Amino acid sequence: MLSSTSSFKPSENPPTYQREVPAGRLGLTWVAAIACFLLGLLAWEMNWRAYGSVPSYRNSDGLWAMQRRRIDAGEGDKTVIIGSSRLLFDLQLPVWERSFGERPIQLALEGTGPVPFLEDLANDPHFTGKLLMGVSPVLYFMGFDRRVGALDLLQRETLAQRAGQWLSMHLVEPFFAYYDEDFALMTVLKRQPWPDRAGAPSPPEVRKLSIHGADRNFQMWSKVENDPQYQEMARRTWSQLIKWRRKGGPPPDPAKLREEHIRRSVAAVAKLRARGVPVIFVRPPSAGEWLAAEEGGFPRAETWDVLLQRTEAGGIHFQDYPELQGLTLPEWSHLSRADAEKFTERLCRILQKEFGWALSSSGS
Numbered sequence: 001m002l003s004s005t006s007s008f009k010p011s012e013n014p015p016t017y018q019r020e021v022p023a024g025r026l027g028l029t030w031v032a033a034i035a036c037f038l039l040g041l042l043a044w045e046m047n048w049r050a051y052g053s054v055p056s057y058r059n060s061d062g063l064w065a066m067q068r069r070r071i072d073a074g075e076g077d078k079t080v081i082i083g084s085s086r087l088l089f090d091l092q093l094p095v096w097e098r099s100f101g102e103r104p105i106q107l108a109l110e111g112t113g114p115v116p117f118l119e120d121l122a123n124d125p126h127f128t129g130k131l132l133m134g135v136s137p138v139l140y141f142m143g144f145d146r147r148v149g150a151l152d153l154l155q156r157e158t159l160a161q162r163a164g165q166w167l168s169m170h171l172v173e174p175f176f177a178y179y180d181e182d183f184a185l186m187t188v189l190k191r192q193p194w195p196d197r198a199g200a201p202s203p204p205e206v207r208k209l210s211i212h213g214a215d216r217n218f219q220m221w222s223k224v225e226n227d228p229q230y231q232e233m234a235r236r237t238w239s240q241l242i243k244w245r246r247k248g249g250p251p252p253d254p255a256k257l258r259e260e261h262i263r264r265s266v267a268a269v270a271k272l273r274a275r276g277v278p279v280i281f282v283r284p285p286s287a288g289e290w291l292a293a294e295e296g297g298f299p300r301a302e303t304w305d306v307l308l309q310r311t312e313a314g315g316i317h318f319q320d321y322p323e324l325q326g327l328t329l330p331e332w333s334h335l336s337r338a339d340a341e342k343f344t345e346r347l348c349r350i351l352q353k354e355f356g357w358a359l360s361s362s363g364s
Helices: 023-051 061-075 085-090 093-100 115-122 137-142 149-156 159-172 185-190 222-226 228-247 254-274 288-297 304-311 337-355
Strands: 079-082 130-134 210-212 218-220 279-283 314-317
Touching (some): 085 130, 115 130, 115 254, 137 254, 137 288, 218 337, 222 228, 279 304
16 A cells, blocks of 8 residues: 655755856956946036036034034134024135134034024033024024934934044045035935825925035035026025915914023023123024015014013124125025125124124234
8 A cells, every 4th residue: 555655855955056157257247337336426426517516525413513522622712603504604714714813613504493502502611712693583583403413413423423424524525526415316316396295295495505614614606606597496495485384384383482492592691601601693684585584474673682682692683784784695595605705704893893802913
């Protein structure tokens, strides 16, 4: 009688059949892959250079943290700049250095309310210098927090992250024009005209506006000034952003938000004053639809005037000084390169005349 199970057992180690690739062919494969990568990289670089880009340092949280650590490393007696993009773009560090004989530490960040950074300096006993604080009404009194992650990185940045930042600054950023967040492949893909999800329209994207130095000296990108189409695109972005915010409706209680940020500013300025740190608020110029939106949504009497009264700090508002008016703002919110230098020089003279900040002999 036949058994119902077979006595045949497959080999525990069945033979394998591998096709050996000749070493020479494998080497050619690697050479071809590397060549394709380098050719693609070269094409990407040439494309953005033709577009008008030039090598520039990335405005990363790591670069910001490098400048912030200077305060705790022995430069706490220097002048420090905080605020949003206007004082970042408009205040030119070389001009300031010629006027005052020192180069300030630039800690302003774009798209961000600066009150958390004011509090950070107020709580740092190493900071004993002077503080210039930019006020962009929408960002200051609404407390947008797009870049506050820089403060977190300052506390938790690893040695590997610091090394990566150093290598990027010295081996990549000074040489490659494509190495900008605005030109990253995924960023380019994201800004294609994809349809919005129902009920969740995307905010307009702010495109590249500036180039940056290693110590975070910003200048307006020449394309914003000299390319009419790009300039119009930048203005259109601001217009769309204003409409997008209005369409989203007002915050739950804008008066409460203003009060909160003014209250926090009062407390921080008091701490700084107790250490002998003078604080000057600066309202840089704006124009066009941006200025109209700021004046309509954030009346000076309810914001700027209250801030100065309650902090008892000095203030420089561009509308109070003829020499700070009539300057060129190609996209309504930031000064051209040439006029940023004029603005900085004139601001330094106002600080000297009205607040006693001593100019150097070369800047007098």
